[in-house]
Amino acid sequence: MPSSVLIIGGGVVGQSCAWFLQRSGHEVTLIDQSDLQATCSTGNAGFICPSHVVPLAAPGMVSKGMKMMLDPRAPFYIRPRMDVDLWRWVWLFMRHANHRHLMASRQALAELSVFSQHTLEDLLEETGIDTAYARKGLLMACRSARHLAEETAESEHARAVGLAVEVLSAREARDMNPELDLDLVGGVWYPEDTHLHPGRYLAGLQAALIRSGVRILPNTRVISMDQRKEQIVSLQTNHGELEADEVVLSGGAWSGEIAASLGMRLPVQGAKGYSFTLDNPPVLPQHPFILADHKVAVTPIGQQLRFAGTLELSGTDLSINPVRVERILEVVRECLPAFRDVDFSGIQPWAGLRPCSPDGLPYIGRWPSITNLTMATGHAMLGMTLGAGTGKLVAELLSDRPLSVPVSLFRPDRFR
Ligand SMILES: Cc1cc2nc3c(=O)[nH]c(=O)nc-3n(C[C@H](O)[C@H](O)[C@H](O)COP(=O)(O)OP(=O)(O)OC[C@H]3O[C@@H](n4cnc5c(N)ncnc54)[C@H](O)[C@@H]3O)c2cc1C
Secondary structure: OOOEEEEEOOOHHHHHHHHHHHHOOOEEEEEOOOOOOOOOOOOOOOEEOOOOOOOOOOOOHHHHHHHHHOOOOOOEEEOOOOOHHHHHHHHHHHHHOOHHHHHHHHHHHHHHHHHHHHHHHHHHHHHOOOOOOEOOOEEEEEOOHHHHHHHHHHHHHHHHOOOOOEEEOHHHHHHHOHHHOOOOOEEEEEOOOEEOOHHHHHHHHHHHHHHHOOEEEOOOOEEEEEEEOOEEEEEEEOOEEEOOOEEEEOOHHHHHHHHHOOOOOOOOEEEEEEEEEEOOOOOOOOOOEEEOOOOEEEEEEOOEEEEEEEEEEOOOOOOOOHHHHHHHHHHHHHHOOOOOHHHHOOOOOEEEEEEEOOOOOOEEEEOOOOOOEEEEEOEHHHHHHHHHHHHHHHHHHHOOOOOOOOOHHHOOOOOO
């Protein structure tokens, strides 16, 4: 039954929901507190990577995290602060960072990712959005035997759920990008991963939404939601009250705060990452890769080159921490001899907040005690990968259609 739907948050998840809901015959309004440019979805590394079947809450992450936690230069960092929600999140994370959780979630995550990648490709074909979409795989480039062993072990999970994986020798890994002269001991190659220009994708999708009749309200911030019995009856915003039959919450790292206005517990922490983009890089690699030892992503997007990295649990603070940006630059200088300081002069770093659930799985589904609220958030490091699929699933849920992939593991009330 078509209905009016209000979507909170216009990142890749909210915009994807808007696209598929509108196409399913619903009347869609999309609101965002920003101009839709300042989301986490514009400056990320742009990988569409079904290969990432191991959730953030993975075995070994607790001990690794403990070591890195107090080092502001480490790729993973928690800025110490007194915050009950943060420490509850950390406690839940520790409870899920184990083998049992990994084995229980890898298949579901892979199914959602592959479905989402196909859904995105159909969407791009239908809309004609030019995103520099490229089928060039993804290389986990390893400089040490320890990281090659870790990446190889991790790749077994992707192989086990039917994804293509190749473990490469040092020469094979270097030959993926011969122009870079990387010092590698080997790598793991995921040929089916793809990548795109996230900013161009979002801008193109926004234009397609407007053409298809979606009402977009930028600079409109939800302050609270009013509930009567088991229904949301209205949303209070900085521009007045809004009403709709259905509400979709896709507020990224802010989703937990918004949910709290209805008294709901939805554990979400923002995990800040940075990127910077060279418009005229001295060398353009042929294939995208992640420097596995340092967790720095390198993505050639069209003629541009983007570097991205770090994961810092920092609430919803989007300020740029120069120590952490400098750490990415140091890694680039150390690993990529073709790049000099001058290539980065005047470059503006970008920061984004990955919306992270404590078990590393997204929240997709209706909230059981409120009949007209659906959650679509918590996609952590995989929001670009999972965005299109999430949008299609939300449209199926709200249109009472059978779901393309199962979502029971992604139940939003699993930490209630
Ligand atoms: C450095 C980095 C690299 C990454 N690389 C990749 C990658 O290669 N591949 C991949 O799949 N993922 C990647 N990610 C993760 C991906 O970017 C995120 O998972 C994704 O962007 C999250 O999308 P979202 O729509 O949930 O949130 P967002 O894009 O943050 O959108 C949420 C929106 O909600 C709005 N909002 C919040 N509160 C309110 C309110 N009260 N009222 C109205 N609006 C509100 C915000 O303004 C925002 O626009 C990366 C992230 C980072 C930081």
